[in-house]
Amino acid sequence: MNIVVDTHTHTLASGHAYSTIIENALSAQNKGLKFLCTTDHAPEMPGAPHYWYFNNQRILPRFLHNVGILRGVEANILNVKGEIDLPASSDQHLDWVIASLHEPVFAPASEAEHTAALINVIKSGRIDVLGHSGNPNYPFDIERVLQCAKEYNVAVEVNNTSLTGKSRKGSDVRCDKIVAIGKEVGVYFTTGSDAHFCEEIAQLDLAVTLLAKYGVEENKILTTSTSRFLNFLLLRGKSAIPEFEDLY
Numbered sequence: 001m002n003i004v005v006d007t008h009t010h011t012l013a014s015g016h017a018y019s020t021i022i023e024n025a026l027s028a029q030n031k032g033l034k035f036l037c038t039t040d041h042a043p044e045m046p047g048a049p050h051y052w053y054f055n056n057q058r059i060l061p062r063f064l065h066n067v068g069i070l071r072g073v074e075a076n077i078l079n080v081k082g083e084i085d086l087p088a089s090s091d092q093h094l095d096w097v098i099a100s101l102h103e104p105v106f107a108p109a110s111e112a113e114h115t116a117a118l119i120n121v122i123k124s125g126r127i128d129v130l131g132h133s134g135n136p137n138y139p140f141d142i143e144r145v146l147q148c149a150k151e152y153n154v155a156v157e158v159n160n161t162s163l164t165g166k167s168r169k170g171s172d173v174r175c176d177k178i179v180a181i182g183k184e185v186g187v188y189f190t191t192g193s194d195a196h197f198c199e200e201i202a203q204l205d206l207a208v209t210l211l212a213k214y215g216v217e218e219n220k221i222l223t224t225s226t227s228r229f230l231n232f233l234l235l236r237g238k239s240a241i242p243e244f245e246d247l248y
Contacts, residue, residue, distance in 0.1 A: 008192025015047020025064035062243035072096035082120025100131035134175035
C-alpha cells in the first residue's frame with residue numbers, strides 16, 4: 001500500500017509542536033509524499049492560534065518543496081451539539097477540517113454524550129474527517145457513528161500516533177474495532193501521522209498495518225492517491241483547487 005498523503009500534521013503554531021511548515025514540507029518531500037495537510041490546533045486548545053491564522057492560510061503557496069499543501073485545521077468538538085471552535089466564515093479558507101475530541105476542551109463524559117457529539121458534528125456539514133477517534137477516554141457507539149459518517153461522506157482517520165502508545169494510551173484496541181467495523185460499513189479512511197515534529201511526517205506504518213489487517217480496499221483509503229483524495233473533497237462539496245488540476 002503506497003501512501004502519498006499525510007492528513008494530520010502540526011507546526012509550531014499549535015503551541016506544543018516543534019517544526020515550521022517549511023520543515024514539514026521538506027520532510028514530506030524526502031519521504032515521498034505528494035500532499036501534506038497542515039492541520040494546526042484550533043483556538044480552544046491551549047497554546048493554539050487565533051482563528052485569523054486559519055483564515056490567512058490563503059497566503060500559503062500550493063507547493064512547498066514540490067509537495068502539495070492542503071490548508072487545514074484540527075478543530076475541537078466543543079459540546080454535544082457538535083459545534084467546533086472556528087466561525088463558519090473560516091470554512092471557505094480551509095481545504096481539510098479534522099474534528100477531534102480533546103480533554104482540555106471537551107471533558108470526557110458518557111458514551112451517549114460522546115456519540116451525540118460525533119453524530120452532530122458529522123451532520124453539521126463543516127468537517128471532513130473524525131480525528132483520532134480511538135481515544136479510550138471517549139467511548140462511543142462505533143456502528144452508529146460510522147454509519148452516520150458513511151451517510152454524510154465524512155472520513156475516519158487512522159491515527160498513527162494513537163497506535164504507538166505514546167499518547168492516548170489504549171487507543172490501539174478501539175482503533176482495531178473502528179477499522180473492523182468501518183470496513184464492514186464501508187466508510188472512507190485516512191491516514192494521519194499526527195506529527196508534532198518534522199521527522200514524524202509520513203510515519204504511518206502502524207496505520208497501514210491495521211488497514212491491511214482487515215483488508216480495507218485501497219479505494220476506501222483516501223491517502224493512497226492524490227486523485228482519490230482530491231475527488232473526495234469534491235464529493236464533500238468543495239471547489240476544485242486550480243493549482244492541483246493535473247492531479248485529479
